[in-house]
Amino acid sequence: MELLNQVTQFVISGLATGSIYALIGLSFAIIFNSTGIINFAQGEFVMLGGVLTIFSLNVLQLPLLAAIIVAVAVTTVIGLVFERLAIRPLKNATPLSLIIITIGASILIRGLVMLLWGKDTQALPAFSGTDPISVAGATLLPQHLWIFGVTVLVIIGCRLFFNHTISGKAMRACSFNPRAANLVGISVGRMVLFSFVISAAVGSLAGVIIAPLTMTAYDVGVMLGLKGFCAAIMGGMGSGLGTVLGGLILGTLESLGAGLISSGYKDAIAFFILLLILFIRPQGLFKKGETERV
Amino acid sequence: MKKLVSTAFASIALFCLSTAALAAPPIKIGALFAVTGPASFLGEPERNTAQMVVDEINKAGGVKGRKLELITYDTGGDATKAVQLANKLVKNDQVVAIIGPSTTGDSMAIIPVVEKAQVPLISCAAGSKITEPVKKWVFKTAQNDGLAVARIYEQLKKEKKTKVAILSVSDGFGASGREQLKAQASRYGIQILSDDTYGPKDTDMTAQLAKIRGSQAQALICWGTNPGPAVIARNAKQLGLTIPVYMSHGVSSKKFIELAGDAAEGIRLPSGKVLVADLLPKNDKQRGSLLAFIKDYQNHFKAEGDHFGGHAWDAVMLLKGAIEKGGDTPAGIRNALEATRNFPGIGGVFSYSAKDHAGLTKDAFTLVEVRKKDWVLVK
Numbered sequence: 001m002e003l004l005n006q007v008t009q010f011v012i013s014g015l016a017t018g019s020i021y022a023l024i025g026l027s028f029a030i031i032f033n034s035t036g037i038i039n040f041a042q043g044e045f046v047m048l049g050g051v052l053t054i055f056s057l058n059v060l061q062l063p064l065l066a067a068i069i070v071a072v073a074v075t076t077v078i079g080l081v082f083e084r085l086a087i088r089p090l091k092n093a094t095p096l097s098l099i100i101i102t103i104g105a106s107i108l109i110r111g112l113v114m115l116l117w118g119k120d121t122q123a124l125p126a127f128s129g130t131d132p133i134s135v136a137g138a139t140l141l142p143q144h145l146w147i148f149g150v151t152v153l154v155i156i157g158c159r160l161f162f163n164h165t166i167s168g169k170a171m172r173a174c175s176f177n178p179r180a181a182n183l184v185g186i187s188v189g190r191m192v193l194f195s196f197v198i199s200a201a202v203g204s205l206a207g208v209i210i211a212p213l214t215m216t217a218y219d220v221g222v223m224l225g226l227k228g229f230c231a232a233i234m235g236g237m238g239s240g241l242g243t244v245l246g247g248l249i250l251g252t253l254e255s256l257g258a259g260l261i262s263s264g265y266k267d268a269i270a271f272f273i274l275l276l277i278l279f280i281r282p283q284g285l286f287k288k289g290e291t292e293r294v
Numbered sequence: 295m296k297k298l299v300s301t302a303f304a305s306i307a308l309f310c311l312s313t314a315a316l317a318a319p320p321i322k323i324g325a326l327f328a329v330t331g332p333a334s335f336l337g338e339p340e341r342n343t344a345q346m347v348v349d350e351i352n353k354a355g356g357v358k359g360r361k362l363e364l365i366t367y368d369t370g371g372d373a374t375k376a377v378q379l380a381n382k383l384v385k386n387d388q389v390v391a392i393i394g395p396s397t398t399g400d401s402m403a404i405i406p407v408v409e410k411a412q413v414p415l416i417s418c419a420a421g422s423k424i425t426e427p428v429k430k431w432v433f434k435t436a437q438n439d440g441l442a443v444a445r446i447y448e449q450l451k452k453e454k455k456t457k458v459a460i461l462s463v464s465d466g467f468g469a470s471g472r473e474q475l476k477a478q479a480s481r482y483g484i485q486i487l488s489d490d491t492y493g494p495k496d497t498d499m500t501a502q503l504a505k506i507r508g509s510q511a512q513a514l515i516c517w518g519t520n521p522g523p524a525v526i527a528r529n530a531k532q533l534g535l536t537i538p539v540y541m542s543h544g545v546s547s548k549k550f551i552e553l554a555g556d557a558a559e560g561i562r563l564p565s566g567k568v569l570v571a572d573l574l575p576k577n578d579k580q581r582g583s584l585l586a587f588i589k590d591y592q593n594h595f596k597a598e599g600d601h602f603g604g605h606a607w608d609a610v611m612l613l614k615g616a617i618e619k620g621g622d623t624p625a626g627i628r629n630a631l632e633a634t635r636n637f638p639g640i641g642g643v644f645s646y647s648a649k650d651h652a653g654l655t656k657d658a659f660t661l662v663e664v665r666k667k668d669w670v671l672v673k
Contacts, residue, residue, distance in 0.1 A: 002508050003508075005504075005508075006504050006505060006507075006508050009500060009501075009504040009533070010500075010501050010504060013498055013500040013501055013504075014501075016498070017497070017498050020497075114330075119330075119334045119335070119338075120335070120549065121520055121521040121524075121549075121553060122553075123524070123552065123553045123555065125555075130528070130531070130532075130555070130556065130557070132531070132532045132533070132534065138504075139532055139533055139534060140532070141532050210497070213497065213498070213525075213528075214497030214498070214525065215497075215521045215524065215525065215553055217521070219332075219495075220495070220497075222495070223493075223495040224497075254501075255498075255500075255501045256501075258490075258492075258501040258502060259501035259502070259504060259505050262490075262491075263461075263490040263491050263492055263501065263502045264464060264491045266492070266493060266496065267493055
């Protein structure tokens, strides 16, 4: 019975952490799908979400909701500026050099945040209290419900956007074949810009909702970014739901591994899974092999 | 003509020499701190404090009429860089002594450098292995983790709690604490039921804590530096963990209470006396030093002096005393340091000897508890 309770707790904790990975993974996938770039500054968008909310809350004295909106908006603008200044000017760059640029950008953003707001870890107050909720012998916090809720909303939003709006469809077209998309009158450049904007917004939102649980500092983006990247790889860098499942599986395995085997191997488990998938199923867990290639 | 030129040169050279002799050159002291990087919470207050103390010594006329010159470099908490910078201090800057580095890793890395160059080092890091076994040229000011462990175990023994769970961070600080916790357990009749770790950047420790909740442990001892312990405090509250939670001295600053919020209530930790200076009895030997340091730091940096800055305060003051007694040569300073007895500093009352280059006893730690977002002494 005790073991059962423990396992329930491991799974619930794992799912909560997994939703965060899923959200970050999604924002990786959005950019990858329209540009073929893996944006390694994604973790920094997550960090900016948290840090800017705390700044708006404590220094600008805004109410929580306004602070969140300001933080997400500012991060989105940073994503837009980043694309304009660092990605757009390089017309014929290979994805590899663009990826290296994103690594450079991540170091730059981290450095600037460190200089502006210092190196201290800061905490954001929980959105709706810290009284634990008991579920089937395990406990979770109201903040976990916020994380689950926001993740579900973002997934639904992405699905609607990519399948049912002109812009979303255009972005998918660019991901399949940029040249053909251009020929039918889609502005590929604008779609790339869009993808950075959406991904910055999703990433910063993830950063905001996890900040009350995990706290935030200028360097939290590195590990979160890597874990999100794992989730995206598990989902095959594409299909929205695949990435989400990838994140949830990763979080749960980590938590079960830490609880049942040994906590020392927690990160090793994540990266072992990543390597295994890259070796065995590089197309992702849930994606059929690409058949349209001739 | 030729003769005239050479005489002119000679007289100019002589003149230069004589002015140099009039104003005695400053005594150069090297400092290595991890001002940036993951250990910046140590390095920054240490650098601030060291500079503040040196400035004050100079303002008051220096040491035996000579000014001190502090040459500070930032190691970024990177052992390789620490070694390069230590070499630079020894070879290029020709310092007579080095204070710092901030972390155990950096300190261990530069020990061979200072031993070979025969320059005294006063480390500000906590790891016991820095001065165990004793190295001829290496001293330290930060309290050994072993003393903090002893302080916690003593309290547990007093409360007749014999079964504990430990949860330590998987970095140098955590590993060293874990080693001490395991090594000293049997001496206090304590049994370690579970021994878990977490990563320094981990954001959720409920898995480890759920496992501990399921065990028979009567207390949890957690060894780490911010932000991990704050996450653990919150997770423990979430899981309704009822056993007492002990943290290490690595989180003994107000920052921990701020980060953990309500979840910090009731958590105990061993701390240097600087946290509770105003609560100490009037006859405490360290009281004078502590209050002076706190006030001074407040005036300069508009922040409360913490015990990390205190390590640098101790290092500079010990060095000052050693230069006064032993002169300005590395060997003289080393011998005078080793002969230092009963020096009331921030970290404790230091008494070095040929067998002990850490200089403190477990009285350097007091056990404090968080009550209403502040510290109280545990009786």
